[in-house]
Amino acid sequence: KQPLVEIKNLKKYFPIRKGMFKKTVGHVKAVDGLDFTIFKGETLGLVGESGCGKSTTGRTILQLLSPTEGEVLYEGKNLLDMKGAEMRKLRKDLQMVFQDPYASLDPRLTVGELIAEPLQIHQLYQGKERDRRVDELLQVVGLHSYHAKRYAHEFSGGQRQRIGIARALALNPKLIVADEPVSALDVSIQSQVINLLQDLQEQFELTYLFIAHDLSVVKHISDRVGVMYLGRIVELADKNDLYDSPMHPYTKALLSAVPVPNPLIKKERIVLQGDVPSPANPPSGCTFHPRCSECMDICRTEKPAFQEVNGRYVACHLYS
Ligand code: SF4
Ligand code: MG
Numbered sequence: 540k541q542p543l544v545e546i547k548n549l550k551k552y553f554p555i556r557k558g559m560f561k562k563t564v565g566h567v568k569a570v571d572g573l574d575f576t577i578f579k580g581e582t583l584g585l586v587g588e589s590g591c592g593k594s595t596t597g598r599t600i601l602q603l604l605s606p607t608e609g610e611v612l613y614e615g616k617n618l619l620d621m622k623g624a625e626m627r628k629l630r631k632d633l634q635m636v637f638q639d640p641y642a643s644l645d646p647r648l649t650v651g652e653l654i655a656e657p658l659q660i661h662q663l664y665q666g667k668e669r670d671r672r673v674d675e676l677l678q679v680v681g682l683h684s685y686h687a688k689r690y691a692h693e694f695s696g697g698q699r700q701r702i703g704i705a706r707a708l709a710l711n712p713k714l715i716v717a718d719e720p721v722s723a724l725d726v727s728i729q730s731q732v733i734n735l736l737q738d739l740q741e742q743f744e745l746t747y748l749f750i751a752h753d754l755s756v757v758k759h760i761s762d763r764v765g766v767m768y769l770g771r772i773v774e775l776a777d778k779n780d781l782y783d784s785p786m787h788p789y790t791k792a793l794l795s796a797v798p799v800p801n802p803l804i805k806k807e808r809i810v811l812q813g814d815v816p817s818p819a820n821p822p823s824g825c826t827f828h829p830r831c832s833e834c835m836d837i838c839r840t841e842k843p844a845f846q847e848v849n850g851r852y853v854a855c856h857l858y859s
Contacts, residue, residue, distance in 0.1 A: 542612075543714060543746050544577040544600060549609035551592075551599045555819055567819045569595040571770035573609070574845055575852075577714070582740065582747040584761030584778070586754055586793070588815055592770040593750045597716040600748065601633050613714075631661060631710035638719035640699035644691040650677075650702055651687030657709040676705040679742075681735060697728035701735065708739065716748045721756060733760055754797050758782055766790045769818055769826040776851035786853045788831045825856065833857060 551570040554563040570592045577583050585593050598604045600611055602618055611618045613629065621629055637643040644653055654673045658664050664672045674684050680701040691699055700720060707715055717736065721729040737760065739745060751757050757764055758778060765775040766789065774787040785791045792809040811830045816822055822829050828838040837856050845854040 540578040540581070542576045543579045543614065544748075545610075545612040545615075546573050546575050546577075546600065547610040547612070549573040549596070549599060549611065550607045551595050551604060552607045565819055567817075568770050568821060569818055570599060570606075571818075571821070572845075573772055575765060575772060575775055577746060577748055579746055580740075580744060581762045582749050582760050584757035584764040585748060585750045585767060585772075586752060586757045586764060587767035589752060590815060590818065591767040592818070593752075593767055594718050596767070597635065597718050597748060597750050601635055601716055602629075603635070627661070632713040634707040634710065634712040634715050636700075636703050636707050636715055636717040636720045639723050640691075640696060640703045641723070643703060644699060646690065646692055648690075649687060650682075650689055650691060650694075653691065653702060654687075654705045654709060657706055661710060663710070672709070676709055679708065679739070680705045695728075696724045697732055700724065700732050704732075704735065704739070708743070711743070712745065714746045714748065716750070718750045719752070720749075722751065722753065729756065730759075736760065754782075754793060766793065769816065769821050771826070771854060772845060772852070773827065773855065774851070774853045776853075780851055786848065786851065786858065787855050788833050788857075789827050825854075 549570055550572055552566040552568050555565045555567060556562060557564045573596060585596065587593055595604065599606050618629065648656070651673050654676050655669055658669055658672060673687060677684060677686055682698065682701055691702060694702065721732050724732060733756065736747070740747060749757065749760055761778050763776065764778050764781045765772045766787065767773070768789050774781065774785065774790045781790065782794065785794055792811050795806060795809040813830050816826065816829065824840045825831070825838040825843050828834045831838065835856060843854045843856045843859060845852055846859065848858045
């Protein structure tokens with residue numbers, strides 16, 4: 540397995556400003572120290588409750604947000620050092636599929652224009668060639684040539700997400716960060732879009748960072764899964780290891796809330812105490828400690844390292 544993207548101690552803090560002079564009074568620690576690798580050709584799922592920093596992670600990796608600290612290496616090179624031609628190539632290699640196919644498509648453009656837009660920006664293909672490329676992309680995502688003349692609002696949610704995917708594919712990317720790509724869709728449509736993403740991955744040798752709060756969707760598509768809590772990854776493992784034998788108490792609680800298809804399998808639901816604390820004022824030590832049923836003294840004062848345990852990664856004092 541070859542690394543495509545290596546994330547090292549990545550942090551993204553947003554200032555909290557107050558008063559007439561917009562004085563900075565604190566920071567929201569949306570992403571607070573991530574270390575992980577995305578391997579070529581894999582789908583790495585990222586799960587967690589809303590507000591845990593999943594989207595910020597995706598955007599910071601793609602450099603849509605600049606990191607407060609840390610590094611993102613793409614094929615061994617630091618993205619922050621890239622300029623000019625190198626940066627333009629990079630912009631093609633790294634693409635995003637957004638959660639809301641309604642909001643992310645300009646209503647004034649036809650579908651053909653929407654898909655041609657990235658080609659235009661990067662000055663790829665001209666005239667008839669560009670039309671042919673747009674046509675090809677429509678076919679690839681399961682739409683038709685005649686759809687090019689229509690507007691996004693004439694399409695269903697699932698079709699709009701196909702348009703969003705065609706746009707992301709236009710520049711032959713290597714990595715696609717898909718941020719809750721099916722969360723806004725009906726359950727019946729979700730699997731169609733997931734299947735499409737899987738087909739495209741095989742066809743174009745894509746690597747995915749797949750962000751979602753729905754554990755079953757993530758399980759279906761991912762090779763490995765990372766669980767986020769308050770801006771950190773608390774556990775990262777092969778999908779089956781993680782779902783069959785979770786190590787971190789937070790992962791255990793999340794999974795205990797997923798309904799099992801077989802009613803004969805009795806599963807004890809672990810109910811988490813309290814709400815997710817604010818990322819502006821995270822708890823000391825292990826940020827999960829106020830809600831953890833296995834909390835020990837050390838958990839209140841010392842932040843557990845994110846470390847390898849039997850080929851998996853976990854940040855919890857129970858394993859150190
Ligand atoms: Fe619970 Fe302590 Fe592990 Fe945090 S470090 S998850 S508080 S046992
Ligand atoms: Mg989000």
